[in-house]
Amino acid sequence: MPLRYGSDIAEHHAVRTGAGLFDLSHMGRIEVTGPNAAEFLDYALVGRPSRIVPGRARYTMLCHTTGGVLDDLVVYRLTEQRFLVVANAANAMVVRAMLGEHSNGYAVTITDAGGSLIAVQGPRAAAILGDGDDLPYYGIRAARVAGADVLLARTGYTGEDGFEIYSADADAATIWSALAGAGATPAGxxxxxxxxLEAGMPLYGQELTVRTTPFHAGLGRVVALDKADFVGADALRRVAxxxxxxxxxxxxxxxxxxPRRGHPVLDPVSGERLGEVTSGAPSPTLGHPIAMAYVPPVFAKPGTRLVVDVRGTHEDAEVVALPFYRRSPQ
Amino acid sequence: MIPLNLRYSRDHEWLTDDEVATVGITAFAADALGDVVFVDLPEPGTITTAGAVCGEIESTKSVSEVYAPADGEIVEINQALTDDPGLINSDPYGAGWLYRVRVTRTPEVLDAAAYAALISPES
Structure with missing residues (x-):
């Protein structure tokens, strides 16, 4: 996946107003199958994949026993005994290894799933696909795209409606060309x-690291604390x-x-360093800079005035609720 | 295409061969930055030193420093960039120029062929 095909701002607007096409084949895909697959994932992950009905997906996380996040994941339940776990590329080996380590005593098979992953994202995604209108958000089913058998999921990472298409490698170029030909803009x-970032979604390595728990990131809701036992349970119950x-x-x-990653966030009154920016950029949609940062809860109320040290220049900042951008209802 | 009539620094700036030289960044640098959203340049009257940072260029993805390709005094900055910093992407060797500097000393500069070699994938 390149940083950009042409203009990154034009690609950004294409996704917000039309449709963008992403090659996500670098993402990690792990299949977990077997009679104990659901029970095993309930133990290994912080969520409760056993409650996902076949044909649906859930956003969840793999945590360390310390409660620190090892990766954020989307888990699809394909059938009663078959799950597809999608991991960040850089973490795929860790996720695979940790799932293997936690699987002792469970009748499950964990395999790397190959294939390609192409996403079409934006308000025109369903029209360009000519399919998927019936799929609920976070739904997945078999489909045919450009003549190829695929799994079509209504998931994404852009804050827009859109789809992710899991295909065989041999079909990926055909699918890409067909969707680009139908008007989706290649996007990097x-x-x-x-x-x-506009959609307020965390990125592993920036908002999420092994030193942060889901609760730090405002994602405590993904942790099913009422489960009997799971990896990280003691630590996460304590943090909760x-x-x-x-x-x-x-x-x-x-x-x-x-503001950019690593810039200090300061108390405008005392000048005291409160925390630091994890991600920041000029927002193409909103027309002003936006950033995410970790600060003490007392400074996290919307409307609070803070200061960011942008390479030596103090910029006034205001705390706002996430996300920065929410798409208008269809 | 790398214009043959310009001179280049190893930091991907170009400058004209004039007493008051026009300075910009190369298309190679502009492409690497992505869409430019903000340019911070020194005020006229500022003395620049070749190889030293004299400004910054911010794109959606990153912030990069601008290095002066020559010693001298800034006499003019490109005001058009305030409203349309994207000129750096669309016309890096023309309307996207950064500033004009009265040159007192130009250390090492490259001609177009040497700069082309610098940015070729084999180098």
């Missing part, structure tokens, strides 16, 4: 990052009860220089 990693020292917040600024 640069706009994928600004799109997900005690709260976190910092929480993920949205920041907007009016300057032209955007």
């Amino acid at each position: 990693l640069a706009c994928r990052d600004t799109l997900r 009860a005690e709260g976190t020292a910092t929480v993920l917040t949205g920041l907007i600024t009016n300057g032209r220089r955007a």
Whole structure:
């Protein structure tokens, strides 16, 4: 996946107003099958995949026993005993290894699923596909795209309606050409990052790391604390009860220089360093800089005035609720 | 295409061969940055030193420093970039120029062929 095919801002707007086409074949895909597959995933992950009905998916996480996030995942239940776990590319080996490690005593088979993954995202995605209108958000089913047998999922990472198409490698080029020919704009990693940031979605390695728990990132809802036992349960129950020292917040600024990852966030009164920016960029949709940052909860209320040290220049920032951008209802 | 009439720095700036030289960034640098959204340049009167940072260019994805290709005094900055920083992407050797500098010393500069070699994949 290149950073951009042409102009990253044009690609960003194409996804918000039409449709963009992403090659996500680098993503990790792991299949978990067997009579104990659901029970096993309930133990290994923080969510409760056993409650997903076949043909549906859920956003979840794999945590360390410390409660720190090892990866955020989408888990699809394809059949009663067959799940597809989609991991970030850089974490795929860790996820695979940890699932293997946790699988002792469970009748499951864990395999790397090959194939290609192409996403078509944006308000025109269903029209360009000519299919999928019936699929619920986070639904998945077999389909034919450009004559190829695929799995079609209504998932994505852009804040728009859209689809992800799991295909055989041999069919990927045909699918790509057909969707590009039907009007989807090839879109790269640069706009994928600004799109997900506007949508307030965390990125592993920035908002999510092994030093943060789902609760820090405001994603405590994905943790099923009432499960009997699961990896990280003790630590996560403690964090849920005690709260976190910092929480993920949205920041907007009016300057032209955007806060970027690593920039210090300061108390405007005392000048004290409160935390730091995890992601930031000039928002192509909103027309001003947006950022996410970890700060103490007392400074995380929307409307709070903070300061970001943007390479030595103090920029006034205001805390806003996430997401920065929400698509208008269809 | 790399214009033959310009001179180039190893930091991907170009400059004209004039007493008051026009300075910009190369198409190679503009492509690497992506869509430029903000340019911060020194005020007229600022003294620049070859190889030293004299401004910054921000794109959606990143921020890059602008290095001065020559010693001298800034006499003019491209005001059009304030409203349309994308000129750096659309016309890096023309309307997307950055500033004009009264040159007192130009250290090492490359001609078009040497710059082309610098950015070729084999180098």
